[in-house]
Amino acid sequence: MGALCCCESNINFEDEEVELRHFYLLRVIGKGAFGKVRIVQHKSDLSEYALKYVNKAKCIELNAVQNILTERTILELIDYPLVVNLYYAFHDDENLFMCCSDIKPENILLDARGHAHLHDFNIATQLTSSRPYRQNRAGSLAYMAPEIISGKKYSKTVDWWSLGIMAYELLFRKRPFSGSTSEEIQQSIINDMLVFPDDIHISLDCEDVIKGLLTKEPKDRLGYGEEGLKRLKSHSWFQGLDWHELETKKAQSPYIPNNDSPNYDAVHELEELLCEEDPLRPHPKSKVPNMQELLEIDNKFLPYDHTKQQKKLNLIRKMGEKIDQAKYNAQGYQELNTRQ
CATH class of the missing domain: 3.30.200.20 (Phosphorylase Kinase; domain 1)
Incomplete structure (x- = not known):
């Protein structure tokens, strides 16, 4: 249509x-x-x-x-x-x-070659060195980390929790913490133990990653801290994965959407x-x-237009190169006169 x-x-x-x-x-x-x-x-x-x-x-x-x-x-x-x-x-x-940064399946879009793209930043928060934590409550309840629900200060570690919920949901077609009301869902997220279904088999490495992402204590959660992403990438479940190929979208996607x-x-x-x-x-x-x-x-x-923005950047770059060349020429001329 x-x-x-x-x-x-x-x-x-x-x-x-x-x-x-x-x-x-x-x-x-x-x-x-x-x-x-x-x-x-x-x-x-x-x-x-x-x-x-x-x-x-x-x-x-x-x-x-x-x-x-x-x-x-x-x-x-x-x-x-x-x-x-x-x-x-x-x-x-x-x-x-x-x-x-409301990470959930609905906010992941696939391009024509099957590569996943994170989308929808209407409740995203910018963390800075001067403000590394937030305390406001925002997001989709089913994907909220326990520290958000409890009203505690939180950082980017809450996104690793959301990723864990989404991974669990994609693997088992249901969420690990649920309830018939909002209050029941909140209590489940805060208090319930993580349980894996018996009827769907996953590897121990995969299970370990999900357990790590869905650790209720933020400081013990997989991905926490400055070296968190590095530790996640080095997990044995990702052995053999070329992260550079993945990030540059050169890796072959296991699923290609039918256009x-x-x-x-x-x-x-x-x-x-x-x-x-x-x-x-x-x-x-x-x-x-x-x-x-x-x-x-x-x-x-x-209004924002990336094509016009790129032209402006190219123009600024060219102007900068001309200014640098003019400075270089002027410096050379000055040195020549000094030697004479």
Whole structure:
């Protein structure tokens, strides 16, 4: 399923700020509390992207303006092969758009070659040397570490816990800590022992990694500390894995998605077509926001285009090279005059 936003012959990609009409709208592949993710195709070169779009009114209603602005900032700073990097950001009168740390299966996207990419940073937190810990509660309850639920200070070690929950779920098709209510789930995460099903066999090395990731005491958890990632990589379960090949996406993926058939829940797309009063389409960008929160969005959610950003960086680099060459030439001329 696709939709034409407008005729590409009417678009000046070089001079115009990026907007929704620059893309062909393809299939919806995900939905969350803040918005949806759709595959889109840029009209200039037919490159495909994952477009996350969030309704402004919904964002304000959920008091999530700062979350979205934080995600926008973090995505622009990140440049890593296995993260859904930011290529474009823009907004119109109704929605915020991001073509691109709540770690869970729904936030992992596969590219056409089967490589996994971490996605969705709307509740991500930046840890710094001056602020290495946080204490706010955010995330999906089933994947929260015990220290978050208990209201204790926490650091990036909570992400290793979330990874352990996700690994367990992918292996056994269920989560290790559960309950019929939120309170029961919380108590299970804090108090219950980790138990492995008897009907599904995994290696002892694999079991040891999951036990390490799901250790309730943060300081004893696999991945903790400055050398934590190094210790994780050196575990015997990962013996023979070429981490460089994996990070550069040169490794052969065990699963290649079929691009000719849906690899997602088609319900999301049917919902938009049949149930929503106003399916996604281009809207004009209002010049005068009618709310304080909208004013903040307009002022801080600035357009971003990676192609133009790269051109700026190349221009700055060339200018720097010319300045260095001019300094070198001037220095050589000065030395020549000194010798004379």
